[in-house]
Amino acid sequence: MSRTIRAASEMQGHLRSYTLPESPWDRIAVGHPGSILLLRLLPLILVAITLPIAFISPVMTTYANYALVLLPAFTAFANGPIATGAATLVAIALISAGEFALGWLPHPQSAWSDMSAVIVIGVLCTGLAWFRNRIISRLLDMTLVAETAQLAIMPELPGRIGGMKVATIYRTAEGSPSLIGGDFFDIQDTDFGLRAVIGDVQGHDLSTVSLTEGLLGTFRERALDDPDLVTLVAHLERRVRLDNRDRDEWGQTFATAAVLEVSPAHNRLRTVLCGHATPLVVRSFAYSVGGKPLPPLGLADFGIQGPAQVREIELAPGDLIVLYTDGLVEARNAAGQQFPLVELLNAHAAAGIRDPSKLRARLLSDFLSGGYSRDDDLTLIAIQIPEATAP
Structure with a gap:
């Protein structure tokens, strides 16, 4: 195993996983x-x-x-x-x-x-x-x-939720003093199936933690009771509006989000996008599964019965669902190239890497060895649909 891959595999899967600073002074400073x-x-x-x-x-x-x-x-x-x-x-x-x-x-x-x-x-x-x-x-x-x-706001998720393997990457912006930034995510096993949210609050410093905590709390409560994603997204929208209630016109904030639901039978995926990057499903190759996005949370004018557009697709055993924030795909290397997430997912799928934990280690290795740097929070979630069992 190469040094880069070994270093990536030894990094924590969730929080406080930072790359080794390049210069001696940076190493002393951290x-x-x-x-x-x-x-x-x-x-x-x-x-x-x-x-x-x-x-x-x-x-x-x-x-x-x-x-x-x-x-x-x-x-x-x-x-x-x-x-x-x-x-x-x-x-x-x-x-x-x-x-x-x-x-x-x-x-x-x-x-x-x-x-x-x-x-x-x-x-x-x-x-x-x-x-x-x-x-x-x-x-x-x-x-x-x-x-x-x-960590109580965003605890590390277990490796298996609702019968599905899960792996996550979460990094606050480089130089950030906090563990929690503007990105947020969570996964809940509910009576309606496995429900997940990933999002990005405007900004990435400590000022975003309050809204991050509010959105996660709303999702964790409403994901268990709301019968459909439209209602769930409307409650998330309302939470951002409540946060903006005492802000002036220039102090208003917003958050992008992608909310998804995997049916209890693991054969259907439903997604609602609110100004967020489209989730990917990796089978023989990676392809986008999101529909037409709504405006970000806090900027939409819809209520409980609003016109949210739910995209629904069929899932196959072994499929990988990948959600991410723009901090990952907007990271650049010395040549100015952005991190090629889709191309790398295709390459790893062709190599037979489908386990979420192994995929996470590979992507971390790709990020480190490619010399990519970023100035924003970075989040990725990989969820694997259970493989078909032999009769």
Whole structure:
């Protein structure tokens, strides 16, 4: 298995699955473990390199002295109070052994008069490291609470719902501090069959979370009771209008959505589109199954008995249903090419890849190896109709 495919397969299927940053500074900024470890060890590496060189080349003596005196400050940059205190003791020991102190080492050329400055710097840096750790600990606690609340809004779906295999990909916009963005989706097993929704609220920052939560709550409640998709979509429309009720003309928001229903017998698919990308059915090849879309939620003027257009098609055993948001297909590589979802689905179908989890791993691998980048939320759902059983 190639490195790219293996990395993609090891990524989580749902939330917090981000590609490895390309530059070293980006890796440090996002807390990549290998980069942070290197940053923490860098002060000791610096001293370990400069001191031996100072024995060989006296020209390096001054630089070695600077590295030694500033060792506590360098250590406190990315370490806690214990490591910073230990670095201070190391600096004191080496200064004490210097040429003009105890005289055990010809380098560093340090004297007892240097000791007070190093002790003051070390104590201050140790205190700052302790204070910073307290702040970081508090921020981590707050982040954990926020992420727990967000995961309660959009929990990870099981791998099988209503007898059908399911796999999902959900990514907030790159650089987003939240787990939940403008995209939303959910799947419910109901008396009317399996019902799913996927959508995209205008924007992709924290301001979209409120409407995202409202739409998901409405879908989860009404999907169990509404007898048809027209009524269900009308309730989603009403939810967006309620959210817009206290907004001025320029603050109005909207959301695109695709709502679908797989019959209990797994042989019929019904879809309603509200300004959203058309779902795909993958059999021997991928083809669109949506009808004429309605305006996005919040912009339509229809009620419970509105003119929603329901597209209905027959399903076959083993069919794959793929829903996605524009963040996936609008991602571009260095050549400016968009992510070729349909072409890749056709290629993977021809290769016999029909399991949703395997398809998800392949698409993630395609995205990473193709060098595609995006500035929007990204969501994909793959649902497989059960294979026919032998008589």
